[in-house]
Amino acid sequence: NQLRAGAAHDNGEHRIHIDYRYLVSGINRTYIAPDPNNRRLLDEGMTWEKQLDMVDDLEKALEVGFDATQSMDWQLAFDELVLKFAPLLKSVSNILNSDGDINESIAINATALTLNFCLRFEAASNNSDEFGSGKDFAVYQYVSPYQALKTDADFLIWSSAVSVVGEIVDVIYKVNDLLIPEVYSFMTDNTTSSDLIKNVETARSTIDGLIESLGWIELNYRCERQCNWDEVCYTPSWGPSPMGMTEPGSHNEGFGTHFDESRQRLVINSKLQCININDLMVNRNH
Template structure:
């Protein structure tokens, strides 16, 4: 070998080693990786590679999916009802001049803690369509199911038979010491109210949560660090405000007259008059419609996910959000949750404007791959085992995944192109904006794990479709591979449990609402008593995957049954 050939070989070897080092250090989780890319960067643009985070803080898919869904569904009405047993505590921030509403039978502003609603329709619904003050017979009101605890809130949950007062407030300053309880945490049932059981340190975990006692204990607990309230979901989102005399200013107090004072309805009406039933049905419909506007999130409230406190990945929690129960987790873990919240609120600033909004990340993933996986899953079901059907399946699978694969197939990248493309497909979706803080690490690692498995599934289905089209194996072998991959996809989607897969089977018109059933009191009665909207499998109620459009007539028909 002459000198020129030696030099050429050395140069080529160095190029290969440098390229290999770059790939291993920057992309592959199996070798050490740099958390910050090369180049001059400032603190604000500091980037931490998710492969590095996952390598140091690995998490299994079931827990990763649960955390993904907790983050993605926070403060979204649809997601909260489809994952009703909440387990996490998320610091919230409510900007100044945000409007709140409170309906009561008292002409005085509450002097201590009380409930407040985000929409006036929610509060207005509790005023009912009352009789004159001298009447003793209450108007129609949905009955509670057997075993449901009596409400301790004398103002909010009982109908008023005299004057009703609808208060409007605004926040005079930002509320930066508020806790969101995820799930349907105001549904009046255990285990849906377990988070309040934990924060109030209720010792008897078999007893129902008395929400007024729990609220008092939680507000007393939070006095040391200035807790302003907790956010829960009932028919809509509501806040238990710990002190109405602080940080709120009264805008208006409307004394609602009785219905018969407004219209010439015969004296002695008890709420059963046909016209009053229509008023009531329209009120309920407006309540549902306004609540449905926050199915995709309530932008009036900001969330600081970096300080989310959760028992997920710390103990076993049933992956089925309809069956889980956290009232029985270890007492030491309960105290850890309380202590971690105290530390965050006492020593750090709750500021969602300087932390990563992880819902942006999860939203891009779910909205990209949800429709794809749903279509792929349906495509598998059309396969009937014939050779012709297999050819169609192969073409369809390839069509649905080809562009995703091609997007990352860099022909100029000669070193392990498939691995490079696969890793690129993860980094395209998993990233952070602000520097990682506190519990961001758990969220970042969880989203990475979910996207890793998504990319794996997409690449595997692409390879299967390509092999079917290229006829790389005989018919029976390909059929076996199809059966295996179809089963894997179904199991994978069951772990993901994305709410995008649950929707109305038809497009609802402007005068109807795609109804996501609620678990406590609602315009359709108390939760799962209305089995039209629920499934009951082995005694565990869940919301049917095919939601239904409802309108004014549905609610009016229900009132005729009461």
């Protein structure tokens, strides 16, 4: 799978289990910047009263105690969503951004992916089942919790999953609805409509906008090549790390980072690099 080549890093430590039932976060308390590089919990909207409320919630969670066996494994649930949709979204985007003139082959190749997804959730004989059909059924299948939701935090995380998957499903259906008529016209009459270029461009901007909005590591950060057996696809950190230490607000670019003028801070390059033990030895004093 080309999308996952060299991506054996940053998968988390699955031996560590977390109890998410009493998660304390700033969601629904203050503004959360969509750009994680600019995300600050203690921003202007976080009043002292809101901070005290969060501390109070944390104290209550500590009093209850933690038991991961009673909690939904939300990290696993979201990892599965990424593994399912990242290859599909990236593949459709690559097709719609193909070099050369826009023609019917772009619509045919893109809908070869989107149509199968949409048909999977169509109701038989126009009769919807107990879970609904179409988009509703698609969202249900991918966000249906495998444990009972018990706490406010459970429902907060779940509602976020519903929103994200709902947006993804909407985009897949929109791309399919835009391009399927063009494919049908070409297959039946060997012609396409005068709106072919506009429809492809609309589909392209729609799915690329979704990819940018999601900001998933799997969609934006990866090594350009599959790393060799003695290498890892390295994601920089502030440190201390094997490749040195950097300061987020510094203009001094570290290994694999650059200073972003709009954010006024160091950010990680989207094109990651494969490194091996020799690279670590060269940078050991940095």
